[in-house]
Amino acid sequence: MQTGVGKIFALGDKEFELFREIVYRESGINLTEKKKSLVQARLMRRLRELCLADYGMYYAFLQKNYQDEIVHLINCITTNKTEFFRESNHFDYLRTVILPEFERAGKRRLRIWCAGCSTGEEPYSIAITVLEYFGDRRLPDVKMLANDIDTQVLRTAQEGIYPYEAVAVMGEGLLRKYFLRGKGDFNGLYRVKDGVKEMISFRRLNLLTEHFPMKGTFDVIFCRNVIIYFDKASQQKLFHQFYRYLTDDGYLILGHSEALTGHGELFRFRGKSIYGKAVCSSEN
Numbered sequence: 001m002q003t004g005v006g007k008i009f010a011l012g013d014k015e016f017e018l019f020r021e022i023v024y025r026e027s028g029i030n031l032t033e034k035k036k037s038l039v040q041a042r043l044m045r046r047l048r049e050l051c052l053a054d055y056g057m058y059y060a061f062l063q064k065n066y067q068d069e070i071v072h073l074i075n076c077i078t079t080n081k082t083e084f085f086r087e088s089n090h091f092d093y094l095r096t097v098i099l100p101e102f103e104r105a106g107k108r109r110l111r112i113w114c115a116g117c118s119t120g121e122e123p124y125s126i127a128i129t130v131l132e133y134f135g136d137r138r139l140p141d142v143k144m145l146a147n148d149i150d151t152q153v154l155r156t157a158q159e160g161i162y163p164y165e166a167v168a169v170m171g172e173g174l175l176r177k178y179f180l181r182g183k184g185d186f187n188g189l190y191r192v193k194d195g196v197k198e199m200i201s202f203r204r205l206n207l208l209t210e211h212f213p214m215k216g217t218f219d220v221i222f223c224r225n226v227i228i229y230f231d232k233a234s235q236q237k238l239f240h241q242f243y244r245y246l247t248d249d250g251y252l253i254l255g256h257s258e259a260l261t262g263h264g265e266l267f268r269f270r271g272k273s274i275y276g277k278a279v280c281s282s283e284n
Helices: 013-027 033-050 055-064 066-077 089-104 121-134 151-159 164-178 232-245
Strands: 109-115 141-148 161-163 179-181 189-192 200-204 218-223 246-254 267-271 274-277
Touching: 013 033, 013 055, 013 066, 033 055, 033 066, 055 066, 066 151, 089 121, 089 218, 089 246, 089 267, 109 121, 121 141, 121 164, 121 200, 141 151, 151 200, 161 164, 164 179, 164 189, 218 232, 232 246
Parallel strands: 109 141, 109 218, 141 200, 218 246
Antiparallel strands: 161 189, 179 189, 246 274, 267 274
8 A cells, every 4th residue: 555654554453453442442432353444444544644654653653642642543433424314203203202292291491412423413403303393482491412422523513514415305495494505615515503503512422431421311312323333231331321311201212223122121112213211110
């Protein structure tokens, strides 16, 4: 492989295992042997940026600059695939079941956690769904926490600027209502309006950290297409955390390819990858 810094040698088994252990410890992402070629390709870009010739040199660099470089390593490894209103039945369920239940209960405070928000399409889709549901009626006190471990995608989410191809799925009505259309040098780009942005706080968070900084509970937790990268032990730890941070009538929404198999004491199945908290359950 010829690069601007000369030949970068292939990632060896020893180096792969070292990076695998670090990534698992820092993020909970379980990199199997099948992911070795992916890790090699992702890290190669970082080696080029640092003008390093091999993965052993990068490992040594990481050890010397751990606090700063570990963020770049995790950014390289994480996969961020998302789109507006992806797996649309979840937004339909939020609009037709969860929000009406919330309103009938007379609540005026709605808290939502989007765990693993990537570049922001999911939390903005949630916010738009809430705004559309309440329409001209009085909006409750709505706040959403959106987190990711990847600082690069969080910057994109905070900016809230997307090409037309990304937002076209919503149609012209929603675009005019919730986005500003770019002109001149920004032609073809759409920026989320401040009224939508103000509902969301974007923060970096490792979902497998021992202690979360949040003090309150959430009515709905979206954690879609995230746990598929965790092993069973990490998933179990995270599900117990979600249980603690859900209100008694709260909902946990996973991705279509994910399930809460073996955790029936914590949650009750409500629909396709949608679960309600089992309020009489034991956490042990």
